[in-house]
Amino acid sequence: xxxxxxxxxxxxxxxxxxxxxxxxxxxxxxxxxxxxxxxxxxxxxxxxxxxxxxxxxxxxxxxxxxxxxxxxxxxxxxxxxxxxxxxxxxxxxxxxxxxxxxxxxxxxxxxxxxxxxxxxxxxxxxxxxxxxxxxxxxxxxxxxxxxxxxxxxxxxxxxxxxxxxxxxxxxxxxxxxxxxxxxxxxxxxxxxxxxxxxxxxxxxxxxxxxxxxxxxxxxxxxxxxxxxxxxxxxxxxxxxxxxxxxxxxxxxxxxxxxxxxxxxxxxxxxxxxxxxxxxxxxxxxxxxxxxxxxxxxxxxxxxxxxxxxxxxxxxxxxxxxxxxxxxxxxxxxxxxxxxxxxxxxxxxxxxxxxxxxxxxxxxxxxxxxxxxxxxxxxxxxxxxxxxxxxxxxxxxxxxxxxxxxxxxxxxxxxxxxxxxxxxxxxxxxxxxxxxxxxxxxxxxxxxxxxxxxxxxxxxxxxxxxxxxxxxxxxxxxxxxxxxxxxxxxxxxxxxxxxxxxxxxxxxx
Amino acid sequence: xxxxxxxxxxxxxxxxxxxxxxxxxxxxxxxxxxxxxxxxxxxxxxxxxxxxxxxxxxxxxxxxxxxxxxxxxxxxxxxxxxxxxxxxxxxxxxxxxxxxxxxxxxxxxxxxxxxxxxxxxxxxxxxxxxxxxxxxxxxxxxxxxxxxxxxxxxxxxxxxxxxxxxxxxxxxxxxxxxxxxxxxxxxxxxxxxxxxxxxxxxxxxxxxxxxxxxxxxxxxxxxxxxxxxxxxxxxxxxxxxxxxxxxxxxxxxxxxxxxxxxxxxxxxxxxxxxxxxxxxxxxxxxxxxxxxxxxxxxxxxxxxxxxxxxxxxxxxxxxxxxxxxxxxxxxxxxxxxxxxxxxxxxxxxxxxxxxxxxxxxxxxxxxxxxxxxxxxxxxxxxxxxxxxxxxxxxxxxxxxxxx
Numbered sequence: 001x002x003x004x005x006x007x008x009x010x011x012x013x014x015x016x017x018x019x020x021x022x023x024x025x026x027x028x029x030x031x032x033x034x035x036x037x038x039x040x041x042x043x044x045x046x047x048x049x050x051x052x053x054x055x056x057x058x059x060x061x062x063x064x065x066x067x068x069x070x071x072x073x074x075x076x077x078x079x080x081x082x083x084x085x086x087x088x089x090x091x092x093x094x095x096x097x098x099x100x101x102x103x104x105x106x107x108x109x110x111x112x113x114x115x116x117x118x119x120x121x122x123x124x125x126x127x128x129x130x131x132x133x134x135x136x137x138x139x140x141x142x143x144x145x146x147x148x149x150x151x152x153x154x155x156x157x158x159x160x161x162x163x164x165x166x167x168x169x170x171x172x173x174x175x176x177x178x179x180x181x182x183x184x185x186x187x188x189x190x191x192x193x194x195x196x197x198x199x200x201x202x203x204x205x206x207x208x209x210x211x212x213x214x215x216x217x218x219x220x221x222x223x224x225x226x227x228x229x230x231x232x233x234x235x236x237x238x239x240x241x242x243x244x245x246x247x248x249x250x251x252x253x254x255x256x257x258x259x260x261x262x263x264x265x266x267x268x269x270x271x272x273x274x275x276x277x278x279x280x281x282x283x284x285x286x287x288x289x290x291x292x293x294x295x296x297x298x299x300x301x302x303x304x305x306x307x308x309x310x311x312x313x314x315x316x317x318x319x320x321x322x323x324x325x326x327x328x329x330x331x332x333x334x335x336x337x338x339x340x341x342x343x344x345x346x347x348x349x350x351x352x353x354x355x356x357x358x359x360x361x362x363x364x365x366x367x368x369x370x371x372x373x374x375x376x377x378x379x380x381x382x383x384x385x386x387x388x389x390x391x392x393x394x395x396x397x398x399x400x401x402x403x404x405x406x407x408x409x410x411x412x413x414x415x416x417x418x419x420x421x422x423x424x425x426x427x428x429x430x431x432x433x434x435x436x437x438x439x440x441x442x443x444x445x446x447x448x449x450x451x452x453x454x455x456x457x458x459x460x461x462x463x464x465x466x467x468x469x470x471x472x473x474x475x476x477x478x479x480x481x482x483x484x485x486x487x488x489x490x491x492x493x494x495x496x497x498x499x500x501x502x503x504x505x506x507x508x
Numbered sequence: 509x510x511x512x513x514x515x516x517x518x519x520x521x522x523x524x525x526x527x528x529x530x531x532x533x534x535x536x537x538x539x540x541x542x543x544x545x546x547x548x549x550x551x552x553x554x555x556x557x558x559x560x561x562x563x564x565x566x567x568x569x570x571x572x573x574x575x576x577x578x579x580x581x582x583x584x585x586x587x588x589x590x591x592x593x594x595x596x597x598x599x600x601x602x603x604x605x606x607x608x609x610x611x612x613x614x615x616x617x618x619x620x621x622x623x624x625x626x627x628x629x630x631x632x633x634x635x636x637x638x639x640x641x642x643x644x645x646x647x648x649x650x651x652x653x654x655x656x657x658x659x660x661x662x663x664x665x666x667x668x669x670x671x672x673x674x675x676x677x678x679x680x681x682x683x684x685x686x687x688x689x690x691x692x693x694x695x696x697x698x699x700x701x702x703x704x705x706x707x708x709x710x711x712x713x714x715x716x717x718x719x720x721x722x723x724x725x726x727x728x729x730x731x732x733x734x735x736x737x738x739x740x741x742x743x744x745x746x747x748x749x750x751x752x753x754x755x756x757x758x759x760x761x762x763x764x765x766x767x768x769x770x771x772x773x774x775x776x777x778x779x780x781x782x783x784x785x786x787x788x789x790x791x792x793x794x795x796x797x798x799x800x801x802x803x804x805x806x807x808x809x810x811x812x813x814x815x816x817x818x819x820x821x822x823x824x825x826x827x828x829x830x831x832x833x834x835x836x837x838x839x840x841x842x843x844x845x846x847x848x849x850x851x852x853x854x855x856x857x858x859x860x861x862x863x864x865x866x867x868x869x870x871x872x873x874x875x876x877x878x879x880x881x882x883x884x885x886x887x888x889x890x891x892x893x894x895x896x897x898x899x900x901x902x903x904x905x906x907x908x909x910x911x
Binding site for chain 2: 304305306325326327329330336338343344345346347348349350354358359361362367370371372374
């Protein structure tokens with residue numbers, strides 16, 4: 001079916017989330033809806049799925065105007081939505097989860113006709129090569145398969161228009177590839193797909209048309225065959241952005257962080273880090289690449305004092321930190337950008353100002369002898385907000401109401417608000433949009449150029465290649481190779497990440 | 509948004525919760541007024557008026573019982589008779605007397621909740637504080653001036669309550685034992701400790717068959733604020749207000765309070781920021797218990813003057829409700845405690861004058877708590893729009909650094 005939105009406008013208190021947005025997607029085509037966080041993508045899709053009512057504007061399906069009073073009306077009209085956060089009951093099996101709310105019933109008591117539902121699900125799963133076991137429990141399925149269950153749910157409800165909201169955010173690269181395969185088989189049978197994302201590569205790969213949103217408006221559209229990443233990025237951000245922040249050659253100085261034979265156990269007491277030797281010098285960025293779950297998290301936690309080490313030596317400068325607390329490590333001038341900012345880096349219900357001083361609150365000028373100087377706190381936070389261009393109504397705003405990029409800027413601003421000799425950054429740009437990624441990279445490179453040693457852990461090869469002066473690959477708790485930034489490519493890093501060992505400089 | 513506006517906005521749900529509970533209470537008063545209900549068929553107008561009149565006189569009596577009769581207060585003051593004035597203002601002073609231990613215990617609960625600890629043990633901490641104060645008073649009786657006895661016994665009460673609160677905090681921090689379980693159990697232990705102590709002939713009232721302590725009045729008393737006969741309101745109330753200020757300052761002006769709140773909101777982030785999560789738990793629980801214990805001390809030395817097993821009367825639990833009603837704000841705790849004090853105190857006169865059972869108050873208070881716990885219910889009843897910000901805000905506002 002052909003989908004068309006015409007002049008959709010939606011006003012929230014203080015924000016024009018959608019300003020006369022018009023988009024169209026033809027039958028069997030993929031419309032890529034690209035935009036930064038806060039551009040209005042999700043609002044637009046919530047209007048399309050009947051969760052919000054537009055203040056003005058029309059929705060046409062196959063040329064016929066539709067008004068969606070509620071999500072049921074949208075589903076009835078054939079619009080299926082796959083949300084970023086899945087809505088599945090963990091203890092249900094696939095058949096139950098898919099049929100929930102749209103059960104086929106039979107008999108005088110309206111008994112759930114499981115066999116009929118199962119047959120249909122098997123048929124759909126085969127037709128679109130979703131390869132979902134209908135009898136598997138949801139909780140036993142990996143994230144990628146849960147997403148397919150969500151897609152099945154939409155198809156089961158006869159959706160001809162499928163809206164995918166940031167579908168790759170939770171997927172591994174190979175799962176994303178498989179998702180693209182599914183999208184292709186869906187469009188081949190006439191399903192229209194709206195693919196919402198902020199990732200440039202993905203729209204270029206999968207979309208037939210691209211519409212870029214910026215600040216609630218259509219910033220432009222592009223043909224994926226002729227456009228470039230750079231062009232799309234510029235449209236998204238509204239200025240010329242640098243996808244790869246330029247940096248001069250590293251100027252390594254003395255060793256700041258030194259790890260020797262470090263062994264760390266994870267929460268299940270398995271050896272997660274199994275003898276890591278690594279040195280990071282002042283003025284260089286060492287990036288640790290690797291598939292999630294190869295010990296990177298535990299290694300970072302050990303360095304910053306959050307996890308006991310089993311064996312080995314760790315020093316920062318000439319200080320041993322094997323037994324140091326997070327506070328002691330931090331006092332040595334270590335900035336830590338944690339992997340999961342929502343859980344570890346920020347306190348969502350506290351204000352921007354309070355989050356800005358979260359690990360420096362006990363120092364002057366913010367407090368003296370245990371008493372806060374509230375003016376100093378506010379002034380300090382206001383300076384951080386200004387320096388890092390954090391978009392917030394005020395420093396008293398709760399951190400939870402900021403966008404992901406701005407939350408991360410609060411974390412980075414805080415960590416860089418005091419002089420640092422070592423930066424430990426885990427997934428510093430996960431889930432951020434292009435503009436924010438550029439900004440965070442720039443700030444990290446600034447720290448390097450000021451002489452700090454930088455250790456970045458990332459699962460994104462693009463990030464590792466963009467910022468790393470040296471790239472260490474971690475696999476199964478060990479560093480399986482260290483390449484210079486110049487020698488590293490997607491291919492040789494990918495091989496190392498898969499467990500192959502080769503080449504010069506491969507460390508023990 | 510201005511400060512007053514913010515406060516009003518925050519107070520909207522609690523206020524409406526109270527109003528709604530009172531309205532439902534009114535319906536219950538009407539539905540149990542069988543005499544007038546049975547007249548509905550024969551004399552509908554008269555019956556309806558009488559039903560409404562019943563509610564008005566019942567709630568009116570509660571108001572008078574809680575705050576006194578203004579005309580009578582004015583008349584008494586102009587007459588100048590100490591006895592008249594005392595009688596006229598007694599309702600309002602008794603409301604403050606009832607509110608005082610609630611403020612102490614409510615502040616305690618607020619602190620523990622702020623620190624992420626669910627302190628159900630207010631009752632035990634309060635009564636153990638009262639026991640400590642009683643023992644100190646009896647031991648020191650006649651040896652040092654009463655004022656010294658007062659100070660030492662209140663300090664002892666505070667420490668005893670604090671220790672009793674610290675235990676579960678320590679157990680949680682060190683072993684992960686859940687504080688809800690441990691504090692509930694420690695309530696029983698505290699009650700039994702008091703029972704045991706009251707068997708001692710040194711403490712027990714001479715010749716009494718029931719487990720109550722000697723009367724402490726002859727040994728020590730908290731000075732009253734208004735020197736009129738029969739007015740029990742003492743400086744414990746003033747100390748309670750000072751504690752509210754102190755708790756507020758601790759939570760929002762000190763680094764310890766910051767650590768406590770940070771740990772309460774998000775334990776892992778607090779650890780990442782280098783704070784001692786266990787330390788915050790123990791501190792929150794110790795302070796919480798100390799406040800409850802101090803309240804127990806002032807009760808037993810001041811207004812009650814005698815330790816008994818039912819001294820607390822569930823204050824530790826009521827405190828949980830009012831701390832939630834107060835949104836865990838110290839100033840809110842004072843207001844909520846005054847409200848609960850007024851309802852308890854005024855409810856007695858309502859019972860006497862209008863024949864509406866005192867139990868109705870328990871009903872209304874329970875409704876208040878339920879509504880506060882379910883803000884969505886209140887919002888839907890009163891059609892309050894939630895002005896939460898739009899998802900994915902595209903705001904670009906310059907930072908404001910103005911106070």
